[in-house]
Amino acid sequence: MGRKVTVATCSLNQWALDFEGNLRRILRSIEIARNKGAKYRLGPELEICGYGCWDHYFESDTILHSYQVLAQLLVAPVAQNIICDVGMPVMHRNVRYNCRVIFLNGKILMIRPKMVLANEGNYQEMRWFAPWPNSRQAEDHLLPRMIQELTKQELVPFGDLVLATKDTCIGTEICEELWMPHSPHIDMGLDGVEIFTSSSGSHHVLQKAHTRVDLVNLATLKNGGIYLMANQKGCDGGRLYYDGCSMISVNGSTVAQGAQFSLDDVEVLTATVDLEDVRSFRAEISSRNLMASRVVPYTRVKVDFALSYHDDVLVSTSEPIQWHFHSLGEEISLGPACWLWDYLRRSERFGFFLPLSGGLDSSATACLVYSMCCQVCQAMSNGNKEVLADVQRILNRDDVLLLDPQKLCGQLLTTCYMATQNSSQDTYNKAKELAEQIGSYHINLNIDGVIKAVVEIFRMTTGKMPQFLVHGGSSPEDVAMQNVQARVRMVFSYLFAQLSLWSRGIPGGLLVLGTTNVDECLRGYVTKYDCSSADINPIGGMSKADIRTFIQYCIERFHLICLRSIMSAPATAELKPLAEGQVAQTNEEDMGVTYKELAVFGRLRKMGKAGPYSMFCKLINMWKEICTPREVADKVKHFFRKYSLNRHKMTTLTPSYHAENYSPDDNRFDPRPFLYQSRWPWQFRCIDQQVMKLEGVEGDQDFDDLV
Known part of the structure; x- marks a missing residue:
């Protein structure tokens, strides 16, 4: 009797609406899985069309082309004699569902719709799909005629089903269902399902992998079983980077780990596991067996196919491994760099242009491009033909074989x-x-000539010459004189991005990189349409503290010794006049708040769901050793005044790599107003009243006195 099975899970670098490329990568993954002896292959969420189609899911074309790809998969020779589990949108009774389509030897076995949709933060699945509401229930699904002609099937099971082979039972989860409080794998496991699968479109956030790995291992620790998690990888068309990290777990232990960051478009992870290990593990969990005896059973779709072989005594099984997690510095070095590479090779540009100020943020951005070059060179030396072909196309050279990172950086980064x-x-x-x-x-x-010309045009038009504050000007004059410098830099950035290669006799244009961090965006400490306005911003979702961690990592990993002095220098915009040749301006002094404080404000505002009063109440305890309640109140009120006055700037933020969950980007992640009552009279009154109570002051101030 067969008991050992080989299963495969995949990380694919899919691209939204790239049906031809997506098909090629899916077929390649099936071929690799078969060659490794797998009888079941799992792919990432919505892999046929690409996860990030967004409002293209409303278009009938997206579903049509997904079925066309499915048709080619059904008849592909490489997809025979292996159960294939692929993701695509499906229209059932005029309702769109995010589905898994499971097929074998040209026949669709079942379609499993997603039952719990991701609908927070970066995700808006409820906008495009409906969740399947009927637990343990299924209906007949009428296949499109193009599929009927191939499979000779008119109707297939559609709903909350499990798949029963000759030797085991397989149950499906889809991404968010793993993260919910009562995941389907709990009830499926109690009903005798032994193999659980989760196809995912989970993006990278710093240190998120720890949670994901814990969830998968815990799913099989309490209930026993085999868990396959497949995840999208790469940039599929937006701000997010999907970080792979596919894995296979057995009875609470990881037996196979995929790469979290990789330039390989196709990664297939396999493991050979013993079904009897699951049965033995479950046998001695009496509480589990008691619950299992009372469970409401799932409808099983039976298939005349076995995952195991009859004679498998000599087949060795996969042993538990220790999961390797990247350090924070490594994650920052690898994730945004992979995102940059995907964006570069898919945007049909020929490199990057970076305004390098000598400060921490622009230096970190430069180091991310250098890290990208290191990864590209490593991939080429490892024999990655796709990366080599991309480098040859971008550099417009067929003679590229191997380059060192410095030489490649010289050709890709200006x-x-x-x-x-x-x-x-x-x-x-x-x-x-x-x-x-x-x-x-x-x-x-030097751009002084252009700045002077711009200011002179203003003088000729109005008869007024603005001055810096230190030269006797007013505050509005001072801000305007700073902003004109920053905005002129943006103009020059795009001019040189478009023409600098041409001036060197090289065809093509460059992508402009932005260099504003998430803390400055939160505070609004940016000039609208200045040099922070760019094509993409790899550090726009990172805190200043994380950037400093990354810079320290670069000093140690890449031996970039000059970064030591950059990290020790105070952050400055260098937009105000120097004092005896020395910088007289620092960002923290300008902002009236430290970067460390901004990170706290950001997390409480977004992740802690705190308004001004709630934030004050939390911070008087968090900061009780360093601030009085009145000082805390002043800091909170200052932050919210500046945040609300500058909120409109978030509507124009450059698309940024999403690394922090307190990103203020209102284009995708933070849908809050951008026109506020910036004096917050009611909220600030509540804070002031609480301060007076804490200070032992009796009575209430009049409301008019507070506004």
């Missing part, structure tokens, strides 16, 4: 120090040294 009379020699030197160490093509230019 850095530019844009000096004004307010720039220091120190930042000039830092930018120059970093460019030399990573190998970027570096440009130095």
